[in-house]
Amino acid sequence: MTVLDTRALNRATLARQLLLDRAEAPVLDTVAHLGGLQAQEPQEPFVGLWSRLTAFDPSRLSDLLVRRRVVRTHLMRRTVHLVTADDALAWRARHDPMLRQRVLGTYRRELADVDLDQLAAAGRAVMADGEPRSMTELARPLTGRWPTAGPRALGEMVIAALVPMAQLPPRGLWRTRAGVRNVLMSSWLGRDIDPPSPDGSDPVGQALLRRYLAAFGPAASADLRAWCGLAGLPTAVAALRDELVVFRDERGRELLDLPDAPRPDGDTPAPVRFLPAFDNAILGYHDRSRIIDDAHRGLSVTGARVVLVDGRVAATWDVKADTVTVTPLRRFSRSDRALVTDEGRALASFLSDNDSDRVRIAASPG
Structure with a gap:
């Protein structure tokens, strides 16, 4: 596997x-x-x-x-x-x-x-x-x-x-x-919610599983449960297993996925991205190690807004008085700093009533 x-x-x-x-x-x-x-x-x-x-x-x-x-x-x-x-x-x-x-x-x-x-x-x-x-x-x-x-x-x-x-x-x-x-x-x-399936099957659970994997996969059943709060959808997983592909992560967990979903090479360059509070790109997993270090996992549930550098959480950010302030969680290289500044300026302009593009990067730790 x-x-x-x-x-x-x-x-x-x-x-x-x-x-x-x-x-x-x-x-x-x-x-x-x-x-x-x-x-x-x-x-x-x-x-x-x-x-x-x-x-x-x-x-x-x-x-x-x-x-x-x-x-x-x-x-x-x-x-x-x-x-x-x-x-x-x-x-x-x-x-x-x-x-x-x-x-x-x-x-x-x-x-x-x-x-x-x-x-x-x-x-x-x-x-x-x-x-x-x-x-x-x-x-x-x-x-x-x-x-x-x-x-x-x-x-x-x-x-x-x-x-x-x-x-x-x-x-x-x-x-x-x-x-x-x-x-x-x-x-x-304009209409009532759809009723539960009367025959004990779980078509909604199957739809949720497909939709989850399309947006979050490859992922384990525990990750699916962390995203939706439902109890792992075992009936849906069993019903769809034959049409899914299976992988393992480095911890040995079984990961399910849609066969034709994108799985880029790990060396694919990743741009700087600013994420809002409680973004599901982080909260949508039980094992969040693919995107955030265990030492910073608590940030995802406290409402901190985070910055992805090379695809991983590397800083937090906030905006006050039309200035985006970035607080690194690790030391930035010169190129990282430049990329964060450029994306932060674009974000400041988007958020501001005054066409501001001001960015401040706080001192790096250590």
Whole structure:
């Protein structure tokens, strides 16, 4: 069985994530290809798409949100993702048990005496008039029926788990600050979510596996689970195994992949790329060693924005007063410094209202 070393896996990830070469692709197609973008920080998807698309126009993504072609909703890992409307409707039912268990993991004591089916029905009744509501506005009428649970637990269980919801614009629009306003997904998108398969098969799981491998492969079942939060999709993996190719990584893990997906040579040059907070190019794996050193793994879950140099996380970045500041995690060579500066200037110009291209690189460690 072919062994893929860390560098080969890195280049495969960059290619699938559109980070090896910027793509000339429609924004909607790109969101679909990536299986959605992590979006709890509303402006971060714009940076993620800027780093992946040629001449990305942020107004295109805003327009897709307004026209209900993409939607902000709780989905993979119980986090807010920006996904196509089609994927939100097709995938949501498959994620329901995971969403429920993850909210219970946080609020099990508060919700111990709450019948979740009754809570779901009550939440739907509150939202039935189609008026967007904040979590507080939704939870307020529920606390009279379940006073000991507390509004936070009730609101989060309804919005993030029991009732498919969409977060409405202007939340998530380019250069716009707005609070979270929720509405029933069926009301916003015009139809109910797709029901679970009645015969015990898992066609949605199979679709998720194919889509995951197209955007993240080669990968192990544990990586798939880390991306979506579902329990490894064993039925889907078993059903598709004969049409997949199998590799091993240097740790001996079995990696699955689509036969014709790109797997560039490990020596393929990789450009500098700036990634937003919580980018799935990192969070989409259980074993993240293909893209980030173990010593820096914690950065991926703290909201740090990172810079890829030669395909690996080599710095963090932030922007204040129209200046992009880069903080290296290792010493940069002169050529690395120049490449980071050039890409940082382009990013500063993209983010700035004032056509700024200012970049500051902090002192390297050691």
